[in-house]
Amino acid sequence: MNHETGGRSIKGVEDSLFQHLAPDTPEVKKIKSLQGREYEYAEHIGIAEYSIARHFYEADRKIKDKDAVSALKNIRKNGNKNISFFKEGLEKEIVKNLIDLLEEKPVTHHELKLVIDYVLEIIDNRSWMEDEQAYIKWVAYVMDLFTEEENEEYEKSIKKLAAKLGLSSKHADLILLKGDEEDYFEFVEGYGEENEGDKGEKRDEGGERDEGEELTEEEMIAEVESSFLSMEDSEKFDFLLENGPEFYELTGVYISELSEKGEFERIQELYGKLTEKYDDFIYLYVFMGATYFEIEPALAKSYFENAQNALDKLDGLSDSTKERLRASFLNLIKKIN
Secondary structure (H helix, E strand, O other), rough: OOOOOOOOOOOOOEEEEHHHHHHHOHHHHHHOOOOOHHHHHHHHHHHHHHHHHHHHHOOOOOOOOHHHHHHHHHHHHOOEEEEOOOOOOHHHHHHHHHHHHHHOOOHHHHHHHHHHHHHHHHHHHHHHHOOOOOEEEEEHOOOOOOOOOOHHHHHHHHHHHHHHOOOOHHHHHHHHHOOOOOHHHHHHHHEEEEHHHHOOOOOOOOOOOOOOOOOOOOHHHHHHHHHHHHOOHHHHHHHHHHHHOOHHHHHHHHHHHHHOOOOOOHHHHHHHHHHHHOOOOOOHHHHHHHHHHOOOOHHHEEEEEEEEHHHOOOOOHHHHHHHHHHHHHHHHHHHHO
């Protein structure tokens, strides 16, 4: 994406963002989310993200994700105010660029709100990375603003993070992808956060364990994951047959390892045996879809369709969450088609 922003002019001091919006219609008001409709609003989402990335890269390397969130929420709330109302810097950058785009491709008030909400969700989807600039850096990378050296440095940091979390190089690649499989990774992160629940309080760093004190659930899981990574292939296979849904991340790690080695027959063997026992293992379908996304799109499509079907068998998910996930799967299928 290569937008020119330096010399843009504003029509007048009384101009406001909302003046450039089309009236809402009953049909538009029915849209609850842009999940599954991203392509229809790609330019509007893109200009908001590009504005953030450009301001970070060219004007202020110290801004954080929370600053982008604050700017977007202020714009959504006060878009009827004059442009002079907004803070110099990031807020005005976003507003001015949105106005320029809206003059060519107007949307309604409700649609713009959904665009901003969508970008806010993207930012939140990277909060797990434990970096106050996780989204800011990622979007600058995605928008191709970094130099070659900066790209290399950023990619190294992501691979280091993945290794720290016990993830394979495939998972690091998924974080770095600029296209389709990005949806898959965000699903895994978002769905995992909703279903894992409280895994126990973390022990203070540097604290010593009293004799006979039991491990916290989080520590037990960490030990299992560490043990898994040191297992032989047959041991990993057998472990996942018994514990796959509980340790879904390890299922993904193992499938990624097999994919990297080209052992697709082994992947299919694991898939067949797991689905015999767990027909609602939605993670498995998503991992399989991501694995075959580029090499066998038709097969990937069938896995995402299975993931859709598995949604109806899952308890503990709200209707709104199921609707969001279903929209994500439909979007992935649409991209394959």
